[in-house]
Amino acid sequence: MKPSTVNDPRRTERAPGLSLKMRGMLTAWLFVSPTVAGFMVFFLGPLIAVVFYSATEWNMLSQTSTFVGWANYQDALTRNPDFWHVMRNSVVFALGLVPMNIALALALAMSLYRPFRGVVVFRTIFFAPVVTSAVAWAIVWKFLLQGEAGAVNQILATVGIDGPNWLREPNWAMFAVIVTRVIKMVGLNMILYIAALQAIPRDFSEAARLEGATNWQIFRMVIWPNLAPATLIIVVITMIGSFKVFDHIYLMTGGGPENGTLVLAFYIYQQAFEFFNVGYASALAIIMFFIVLALTLVQILLRRRGSL
Amino acid sequence: MAGLTLNNVTKKFGAVSVIKGVDLEVNDGDFVVFVGPSGCGKSTLLRVISGLEDVSGGEIRIGDRLVNDVQAARRGVAMVFQSYALYPHLTVEQNMGFGLKVRKVKPADIKTRVREAAATLKLEDFLERYPRELSGGQRQRVAIGRAIVSDPAIFLFDEPLSNLDAELRVHMRAEIAALHQRLGNTMIYVTHDQIEAMTLADRIVILRDGQIEQVGSPRELYSHPKNVFVAQFIGSPKMNVVEAASLSAVSEIGGDLAGVVSVGMRPEHLTVTQPTDGLFRGRVSLSEYTGAGSLLHVEVPGSGTFLVLQNGPEAAETGAEIGLSIEPENVHRFDANGLRIPSSNSLKGET
Numbered sequence: 001m002k003p004s005t006v007n008d009p010r011r012t013e014r015a016p017g018l019s020l021k022m023r024g025m026l027t028a029w030l031f032v033s034p035t036v037a038g039f040m041v042f043f044l045g046p047l048i049a050v051v052f053y054s055a056t057e058w059n060m061l062s063q064t065s066t067f068v069g070w071a072n073y074q075d076a077l078t079r080n081p082d083f084w085h086v087m088r089n090s091v092v093f094a095l096g097l098v099p100m101n102i103a104l105a106l107a108l109a110m111s112l113y114r115p116f117r118g119v120v121v122f123r124t125i126f127f128a129p130v131v132t133s134a135v136a137w138a139i140v141w142k143f144l145l146q147g148e149a150g151a152v153n154q155i156l157a158t159v160g161i162d163g164p165n166w167l168r169e170p171n172w173a174m175f176a177v178i179v180t181r182v183i184k185m186v187g188l189n190m191i192l193y194i195a196a197l198q199a200i201p202r203d204f205s206e207a208a209r210l211e212g213a214t215n216w217q218i219f220r221m222v223i224w225p226n227l228a229p230a231t232l233i234i235v236v237i238t239m240i241g242s243f244k245v246f247d248h249i250y251l252m253t254g255g256g257p258e259n260g261t262l263v264l265a266f267y268i269y270q271q272a273f274e275f276f277n278v279g280y281a282s283a284l285a286i287i288m289f290f291i292v293l294a295l296t297l298v299q300i301l302l303r304r305r306g307s308l
Numbered sequence: 309m310a311g312l313t314l315n316n317v318t319k320k321f322g323a324v325s326v327i328k329g330v331d332l333e334v335n336d337g338d339f340v341v342f343v344g345p346s347g348c349g350k351s352t353l354l355r356v357i358s359g360l361e362d363v364s365g366g367e368i369r370i371g372d373r374l375v376n377d378v379q380a381a382r383r384g385v386a387m388v389f390q391s392y393a394l395y396p397h398l399t400v401e402q403n404m405g406f407g408l409k410v411r412k413v414k415p416a417d418i419k420t421r422v423r424e425a426a427a428t429l430k431l432e433d434f435l436e437r438y439p440r441e442l443s444g445g446q447r448q449r450v451a452i453g454r455a456i457v458s459d460p461a462i463f464l465f466d467e468p469l470s471n472l473d474a475e476l477r478v479h480m481r482a483e484i485a486a487l488h489q490r491l492g493n494t495m496i497y498v499t500h501d502q503i504e505a506m507t508l509a510d511r512i513v514i515l516r517d518g519q520i521e522q523v524g525s526p527r528e529l530y531s532h533p534k535n536v537f538v539a540q541f542i543g544s545p546k547m548n549v550v551e552a553a554s555l556s557a558v559s560e561i562g563g564d565l566a567g568v569v570s571v572g573m574r575p576e577h578l579t580v581t582q583p584t585d586g587l588f589r590g591r592v593s594l595s596e597y598t599g600a601g602s603l604l605h606v607e608v609p610g611s612g613t614f615l616v617l618q619n620g621p622e623a624a625e626t627g628a629e630i631g632l633s634i635e636p637e638n639v640h641r642f643d644a645n646g647l648r649i650p651s652s653n654s655l656k657g658e659t
C-alpha cells in the first residue's frame with residue numbers, strides 16, 4: 001500500500017472521521033516520539049534489565065547467572081551490615097550538605113540579587129564551580145586537603161590551628177567532602193534563589209520598611225515566606241543530588257577512610273565493578289531508584305500544593 | 309496630624325537631577341494632589357517625602373519636625389502603593405496588622421485597631437481571606453486599610469487607582485474623598501489623571517520635569533493657569549492655544565493686546581455658530597459623537613486645528629463650514645515666554 005502523507009488533500013477529504021482533536025493528538029505524538037524512543041532505549045530498557053538482574057545471582061567473572069528472587073534485597077535490607085552503614089553515610093551526607101548549601105546559597109543570593117557595579121563578576125565567581133569539571137574540582141581539593149603539606153592546613157597553621165589530616169580521618173573526611181561539594185554546587189541554588197528574589201516585588205519590602213519592620217523582620221516575615229515555593233524545590237533537588245553523589249566521593253576518598261564516606265551511589269559502583277556482584281548491585285540500584293522517586297514525588301506534591 | 313513643608317528639595321540619582329528644587333507648603337488636613345506628565349518626578353517626590361528615598365538637598369518638615377535624616381518608619385507617614393503591595397502569604401487581617409505586629413503591639417490591641425479600620429472600609433467580611441481571593445477594589449481598600457491602621461500623620465498615595473477599571477475608579481475616588489472628610493488627615497496623592505486631580509484635590513501641584521509649575525485650587529488652575537503648560541495640562545480635552553497673530557479675530561475679542569503672543573481657548577468655551585456669525589470660521593474635519601455631545605476637530609485657516617465641544621444631540625457634520633465664537637473673558641492670553649498675561653476682561657474678580 002502506498003503511504004499517503006498528511007498533507008495529501010485527498011486524504012483529508014477521504015477521512016472526514018479523523019477529528020481535529022485526533023489529528024492534533026497524532027501531531028503531538030509525532031513530535032514527542034524521538035524523546036519517547038530515547039526514553040525507552042536509554043532509561044526504561046536498562047531499568048527493566050536492572051530489575052531483572054536484581055533477581056539473579058550473576059557473577060561477571062564466571063559468567064554464571066542463577067535466579068534468586070528477593071534474596072539480593074533481603075541481603076541488603078536484613079543481612080549485610082554494610083548496607084545500613086552506607087545508608088547512614090548517605091543520610092549524614094544529605095543532612096550535612098542540604099542545610100549548608102541552602103543557607104549559603106540564600107546568603108549569597110540575598111547579597112547578589114540586586115544590581116550593583118560588578119555584581120555579574122561575583123555571580124560568575126560563585127557559579128563557575130557548578131560548570132567546572134567535577135573531576136578537576138575533586139582532584140584539586142584532594143591536593144589542597146592533604147595532611148601536612150596541604151594548602152588548607154598550611155593556611156590554618158598561620159593562625160595557629162593544627163588542622164587534621166582531612167581525608168584520612170572518617171569524620172573529618174565526611175565533613176571535607178560535604179564542604180567541598182557545597183562550594184562546588186552552591187552556585188546553582190544561588191541562581192535559583194536570585195531568580196526567586198527578583199520575582200518578589202520591591203514594594204513588599206518597602207511597604208514593610210515604611211511600617212517599621214527591621215531588616216531581619218523584613219527577611220523573616222516577608223521575604224522568606226515568599227521564597228517558600230523556591231525553597232521547597234531547592235531542598236528536594238539538592239537532596240536528590242546529594243543521594244546520587246558519586247564522582248566526588250570516588251575521586252576524593254574512594255569511600256574511605258574505614259568506609260567513612262562510603263555512600264550509596266559509590267557502594268553500588270563498588271559492588272558492581274570492583275566486586276562484580278552485579279545482582280546485588282542491581283538490587284541496590286533499584287532501592288536507590290525508589291528513594292529518589294519518593295523524593296521526586298514529594299517535590300511534585302509540594303509544588304502542586306504551593307501553586308494552589 | 310501635621311502639615312508638610314518642602315524647602316528647596318532636590319533629588320539626584322547619580323548625576324541625573326530628578327527633583328530640581330521644590331518649595332511647597334501643605335496645610336494640616338489638606339488633600340494635595342501631585343499631577344504631571346509621566347516621568348516628571350511625582351513618584352520620586354512622594355518617595356522622598358516618605359523617606360524611602362533620601363533627599364539630595366533642601367529641607368523636609370512634617371509638622372514642625374525636620375525629617376531629612378529621620379527613618380521612613382519614624383516619619384509618621386503611610387503609603388498606599390500603586391501595586392497595593394499586599395503580602396500574598398498573609399490574610400487581610402494579618403496584612404492590615406503587619407505594621408503593628410512588627411512594632412510589637414499587643415495582639416489584642418492589633419485586633420481592635422484592625423477591626424476598626426476594617427469597619428471604616430466595609431472589609432469586615434474579608435478579614436480571613438487572602439489577597440488573591442479579593443477583587444481589585446477590595447485589594448485597594450485593604451491597602452488603604454493598612455495605611456489607616458498605622459494611624460499616620462500624612463497619607464501618601466501613589467497612583468492608587470490606576471489598576472482599576474474606569475467604573476471602579478470613579479467609585480474608589482469618591483470613597484477616598486469620603487475617607488479624607490472623615491479622617492481629616494493630610495493626604496498627598498499622586499496621579500497623572502487630571503480628572504482625579506480636579507475632583508479630589510483641595511490643592512493641585514502641577515509638576516513638570518522635576519519642578520513645580522503651579523500650585524492652586526482646581527478652580528484657580530482651570531481659570532487662571534500661570535502658563536501654557538498648565539493651561540493645556542488642566543482641562544479635557546486640552547485647551548486650544550494658537551498664535552495670536554494668526555487669528556484676526558483676536559483683535560475683536562478686545563482688551564489689552566500688548567505683548568500677547570498666543571491665546572488659549574478651551575474646547576468647552578467655544579460655541580458653534582453660523583459661518584457668518586462667528587468670530588472666526590473653520591471647516592469640520594472630524595466630528596466625534598460622545599453621547600452627551602460631540603467633539604469637533606475644526607480646521608481654521610492659518611491657525612490649525614481647534615478642538616470644540618458641542619453640547620446636545622445636534623452635531624456639525626464632517627466637512628461643514630461653521631463659525632466659532634467665545635466670550636472674551638474665556639480667552640487666555642500668553643506672552644512670548646508662554647506666561648499668562650492677566651487682563652481686565654478675564655479677571656472676573658478672582659485672584
Ligand SMILES: Nc1ncnc2c1ncn2[C@@H]1O[C@H](COP(=O)(O)OP(=O)(O)OP(=O)(O)O)[C@@H](O)[C@H]1O
Nearest residue numbers: 321324326344345346347348349350351352353500
Ligand atoms: N532609582 C532611580 N534611579 C535612576 N533614575 C530614576 C530612579 N527612579 C526614578 N528615576 C527617574 O526619575 C524620573 C522621574 O521618575 P518618577 O518615577 O518620579 O516619575 P513619575 O512622575 O512618577 O512618572 P509616572 O507618571 O510615569 O509614574 C524618571 O526620569 C526616572 O527615569
Ligand SMILES: [Mg+2]
Nearest residue numbers: 350351352467
Ligand atoms: Mg510614578
